[in-house]
Amino acid sequence: MTLQHYLALSAIIFSIGMTGVLVRRNLIVMFMSVELMLNAVNINLAAFSKYLNALGGQVFIVFIMAVAAAEAAVGLALIIALFKNRPTVNADELNTMNG
Amino acid sequence: MEQLGFYILAFLAIISSIFMITRENPVHSALWMLLTFFSVAGIFVQLNAEFIAAIQVLVYAGAILVLYLFVVMLLNPKSKGFIRIPFRYVLGIVASFVIFVQVLLTLQSANVIGKAGVYTQEAYKQYGNVKLFGYELFSNYLVPFEVVSIMLLVAMIGAIVLAKKD
Numbered sequence: 399m400t401l402q403h404y405l406a407l408s409a410i411i412f413s414i415g416m417t418g419v420l421v422r423r424n425l426i427v428m429f430m431s432v433e434l435m436l437n438a439v440n441i442n443l444a445a446f447s448k449y450l451n452a453l454g455g456q457v458f459i460v461f462i463m464a465v466a467a468a469e470a471a472v473g474l475a476l477i478i479a480l481f482k483n484r485p486t487v488n489a490d491e492l493n494t495m496n497g
Numbered sequence: 498m499e500q501l502g503f504y505i506l507a508f509l510a511i512i513s514s515i516f517m518i519t520r521e522n523p524v525h526s527a528l529w530m531l532l533t534f535f536s537v538a539g540i541f542v543q544l545n546a547e548f549i550a551a552i553q554v555l556v557y558a559g560a561i562l563v564l565y566l567f568v569v570m571l572l573n574p575k576s577k578g579f580i581r582i583p584f585r586y587v588l589g590i591v592a593s594f595v596i597f598v599q600v601l602l603t604l605q606s607a608n609v610i611g612k613a614g615v616y617t618q619e620a621y622k623q624y625g626n627v628k629l630f631g632y633e634l635f636s637n638y639l640v641p642f643e644v645v646s647i648m649l650l651v652a653m654i655g656a657i658v659l660a661k662k663d
Contacts, residue, residue, distance in 0.1 A: 420589030468652030
């Protein structure tokens with residue numbers, strides 16, 4: 399397996415995640431798509447870590463996982479706080495601050 | 498054999514992520530995302546990152562996914578959330594596809610150009626991934642590790658403050 403295989407897989411998953419963020423309007427599914435994009439980045443880091451014989455990439459995967467966990471916790475708390483004010487998770491209906 | 502494993506895992510990851518973004522019900526999306534995480538964990542095993550594969554299953558599939566499922570079941574959202582305007586649909590897919598082609602064009606020339614490190618296959622065979630990983634994390638990356646722990650604490654406090662009843 400060459401490096402390009404893993405990078406291509408990572409690019410495909412990243413694009414699918416980006417499509418999810420752009421196309422879906424459900425806030426929860428949009429957050430899930432962001433997790434998918436972070437996962438694609440993790441594949442990239444692991445692949446370069448293997449082919450460079452270095453471990454820095456794997457260490458940064460752990461940091462990215464910590465950031466993803468923090469982002470999920472805070473983002474879902476924000477969604478719950480929004481849901482208390484207006485019972486919807488549709489991003490298009492949350493336009494109160496629209497100028 | 499290694500190639501066959503890679504193609505099976507990659508196929509599973511891509512198919513399940515496509516299903517994830519096209520399901521109407523967020524619970525179905527979360528379960529397809531679980532399959533994506535497991536396939537990516539398998540790819541990490543192929544890349545000599547056994548510890549990363551383990552925490553991929555523990556943290557992503559175990560903690561983050563359960564958090565999503567809790568929120569979906571707590572809110573029980575009635576809104577469909579799936580976009581019905583075809584124009585935005587097309588626009589989003591086209592934008593992602595352009596980015597994808599750009600990345601692929603860049604990938605054609607991608608290669609390892611840095612200086613090779615010391616963690617070769619022989620070192621993995623001798624010490625194992627977890628030991629080498631722990632050595633690297635607690636020697637060269639100690640300060641970022643502490644910063645990440647502070648960030649997790651802040652995120653925990655923030656989530657409690659945001660979601661509590663007032």
